[in-house]
Every structure is written in structure tokens, then in C-alpha cells.
Amino acid sequence: MTDAIEPELPRGIALAWGVAANPQRGPKREMSVERIVEAAIEIADAEGLGAVSMAAVAARLGFTPMSLYRYVTAKEDLILLMQEEATGVPSEATRTAGGWRERLEALYREQLQHYLTHPWVLDIPISGVPATPNSAAWMDAGLSALAGTPLSYSERLAVMLLVTGTSHWAGSILAGYARVQREQGLDEQSIARNEDAMFRALITADAYPELRAAIEAGVFLDESDPFSFALARGLEGVSDYIAAAEEGRHDEGRPWAALDDADIADDKKFREARKAVREAEKALRAAHKLERQAAREARDRKARQRTEA
Incomplete structure (x- = not known):
């Protein structure tokens, strides 16, 4: 067994963990890494991530850009520290919300709220798992929620990715709509009606039968939360x-759902059952085809009736 090599931490990661060397000289105590990050977040909250630059942050603090580089040596490090501060850590209430599912749902809601408070975080490119204290706290909270389950650590992390991925996607969509509301002065209902009208004008039953059926069912006017539904x-x-x-539904350590069918491919009853499944799936596809055809014909009849009326 060899001794593990201690990695050399990038400057941004070292700053996040508080183990970076302090600058030997620089402005007076009005300047600090914390104050720089605070000023950068203020700019991003007001104008977006694109407005953040070392020059803009320095101007906000009343110093020269060169002064900042003594504390934060690269813009990439500054953005990492901004993300670390803006995403925060899970609250104690979230970490103790109940069973594993309640805790994961609470983590989802709290993480989503952080994204909506600081939507510019969603514009930061993903280049891997950020190895910072707060990101570690979110992962630890998710793993802790699942600690009493029989899932392996890899499976627990996969479930946590389901939760964080849903919150990230929901945040992207909701923040985008919020931006449209601000820029166009529209409320949620007006945006939904505009989208519904546009799709009704563009989507035909012949070209997109299922999408048109969804439009007719009012899917773009539905006020339910699709992200919570999908996560649930x-x-x-x-x-x-x-x-x-x-x-205990396992086979040689493999989950029951991942059972290799090759193990039982020569079993007569299994082959018969598989054949029956294929025939049922074929019949189901045919039934769906008939349903779509009947739906088109019904809409055509309705259209003719409206025209004749």
C-alpha cells in the first residue's frame, strides 16, 4: 500500500476551504475575499453574471482591479466563490424533515429557492462536481437522508443526482419565465395564454397528433407543477x-431489476411469456394508432360542424 499523494488545491478551492495563503500586501482592511465575493454577488443579482468582472467589482469597492488580484487571482476563482456563497447550505429543518423521501423533497425545494434567489448561478458552466464546503454539505445531506436504506453509496448518490438535477432544471425554466415577466411586463397567466395561442396556430393534428391532443386538453394552461410531479x-x-x-429480491448481489434475461432464456415458460408480452405490445401500438386516427376524424367532424353552424 502506497501513501496517498496530497493534491495541490486550485486557488479557488483553497479559498473556499479557508486554507489559502493570505496576501502579504494589499489595501487596508476594507478589502477581503469575503467583501470581494459580496460585491460580485450584488452585481450579479442586479445585472446578471455577464456583468461581473474584476474591474466592475473593484470599481464597486473603490479600489483598482490589481488590488483584487492579490486576493482572488482569477475571475474563475471569483465565480466559484460566488456560487459557493449563493447556494449556501441545507437548513437544519431540511436535514431533519422526516423520512428519506420527505428530506429529499425538502432539499429539492430549498435548493430550488436558492436558484430563484440568485438565478445567475444557473448560468455558470458545469465543469465537474465543485469540491467546496457548501457543495459537499448538499451532497452529504442527500446521502444522510438515504443512510438508513439498503441502497449502495453509488445508488444513493444517483438518487441525489435525480433531486439536484430536477431542481437545477426547474430553476432554469422558472428563472427564464421570471425574466420574461420582468422584461415584457406580463404575468404568468398572460405568458401561458400567449404560448397556448402560438402552439394552437402552429401545431396541426396531422403533423403532430399527440401534441395537438395535449394542446386541446389545455396542457399549456395547466397551473400544476410538472417538476414536483416528475420528482414525486x-x-x-x-x-x-x-x-x-x-x-431480498436480489440475484448474486445484483438488483432484481437488473436480472440478466440470458440466465433464463432457455426456459420454455419464460419464452412463452416474453412472446405474449411482444404480442401485447404490438396490439397496444395498433390500438394507439387507431385511437389517433379516431381522434383526427373526431376533430375534423367538430371542425365541419363549427363551420356549418
């Missing part, structure tokens, strides 16, 4: 997976 369905699947693991 995903966590239900995780719950079923955990239940299967607790019941």
Missing part, C-alpha cells in the same frame, strides 16, 4: 426499488 414519480420508483432490496 421518480422517488416513488426509488421507494419501490428500496422495498425490493429490503425483501
